[in-house]
Amino acid sequence: MIKRIKGTQDILPETSPQWIALEELIRKTMLVYNFHEMRTPIFEQTQLFARGIGQLTDIVSKEMYTFLDRGKKQLTLKPEMTAPIMRAYIENKLYARAPLNKIYYIAPLFRQENPQAGRLRQFHQFGAESLGTADPLADVEIIDLAMTIFSNVGLKKIDLRINSVGDPKCRTPYKETLKDYIRPRLDQYCEDCQRRYEENPLRVLDCKNDICQQLNQNAPKLNEHLCQDCENHYAKVKETLSALGIPFTEDPYLVRGLDYYTRTVFEITSEALGAQNAICGGGRYDLLAKELDGPDTPAVGFAAGMERLLIAMQQEGIVLKELPRLDVFIVALGEQARNESPRWLKKIRSKGLSAEMDYLGRSIKAQMREANRQKTRFVLLLGENELNQKQFTVKLMDKGEQITVPFDEVISFLKKQIVAD
RNA sequence: GUGAGUGUAGCUCAGUUGGUUAGAGCACCAGAUUGUGGCUCUGGGGGUCGUGGGUUCAAAUCCCAUCACUCACCCCA
Structure with a gap:
């Protein structure tokens, strides 16, 4: 791998x-x-x-x-x-x-x-x-x-x-003053500080080692030499x-x-x-x-x-943004309803609502589970009955309620519902 | 570059002094409900026990090596 x-x-x-x-x-x-x-x-x-x-x-x-x-x-x-x-x-x-x-x-x-x-x-x-x-x-x-x-x-x-x-005007002379302070006890400092002494003497001052901090107690401070x-x-x-x-x-x-x-x-x-x-x-x-x-x-x-x-x-437990919810999931039953779904998806999506359907040929139960997993707001159920009567069965997932909405009213219905949220 | 710790299922982890087919919870799938989610119940799939070698009748377990990850030093955001 x-x-x-x-x-x-x-x-x-x-x-x-x-x-x-x-x-x-x-x-x-x-x-x-x-x-x-x-x-x-x-x-x-x-x-x-x-x-x-x-x-x-x-x-x-x-x-x-x-x-x-x-x-x-x-x-x-x-x-x-x-x-x-x-x-x-x-x-x-x-x-x-x-x-x-x-x-x-x-x-x-x-x-x-x-x-x-x-x-x-x-x-x-x-x-x-x-x-x-x-x-x-x-x-x-x-x-x-x-x-x-x-x-x-x-x-x-x-x-x-x-x-x-x-x-540079004040830092350069200060570095020398500091090195003058460190030099007599250089061998008491930790290994890192002995290296820092040459490379960057200022770093000796913020060493976390206890011994070095003790040694630094009376060191000249830069902000007093500005x-x-x-x-x-x-x-x-x-x-x-x-x-x-x-x-x-x-x-x-x-x-x-x-x-x-x-x-x-x-x-x-x-x-x-x-x-x-x-x-x-x-x-x-x-x-x-x-x-x-x-x-x-x-x-x-x-x-x-x-x-x-x-x-x-x-x-600190700060959450700026949760995963966005899915607005609509189309649950299709049967071949004909499946074939109709992409058109409805496109129509709903063109209104700026997020929409999804099942691409795995799953059962209605599995499709509902999927809609639930994605925290969908509305499920549009499309089966034989719905096709015959030209209406969706709309399930309001938060409330668990179900109503029927005619095909030509479904877009305005969804927009109204989602604005209301 | 240096030091320490940890590697078992997708995830979090059990696994008794080495001893039969390596477990749980969560997640996933299915059924209970042949057109309906969340809760519950039942069942299911999924593991070269990081990898390689060694010891042993027998290794997830003991030993060695190796790799990966994590934390820390150094330094920095």
């Missing part, structure tokens, strides 16, 4: 309505905030991610699905959406059409990690990006948008954590969040994995999830546009995981 690829999922008809409803809710909220959709190709030149996300990140160094096409071009299935959005923004010169572009997306992404709860190799993210503004109010709008979507969905058990990672501009920016973000009544906690150890982040970073977690409890992450990335050979463009955005969101929703 050929099986699906590890870390991928089939979304079956029974769960698809939940996806559709969630996507509709996202699109609706995005439009209310005046963000507009962008779709980009599923694959890109590998170079885009290598330069945009950073060579040293886990994503680029070991998680990308990269391959050569027939022309020996190196391609990669996109592992995140910010770099492709920025590439499209630059390539299509959107900056020349409007000073500020507010973009959203819903897209499948690919990372070759070992799967676990809330982590897949093909997964879906939705997100938003404000391209062209350095205003801290834009940071807040992005955070507010993300929180509003989760709130519209009905999620309750979520937490917002924020921090500022500064910019330059004046970054400090002002961060203060404005916090002040505005408070003004909007958005609850948040400051987490001086919050670090983002991707190189392009500057200043504001944030993460939204759900307690309803397992170890992978982040449903949303984002922040400001003022350096990315230039890194990708575009004009200097300040930007801020977020990305949220659809699967994780759906797990959290399920844990």
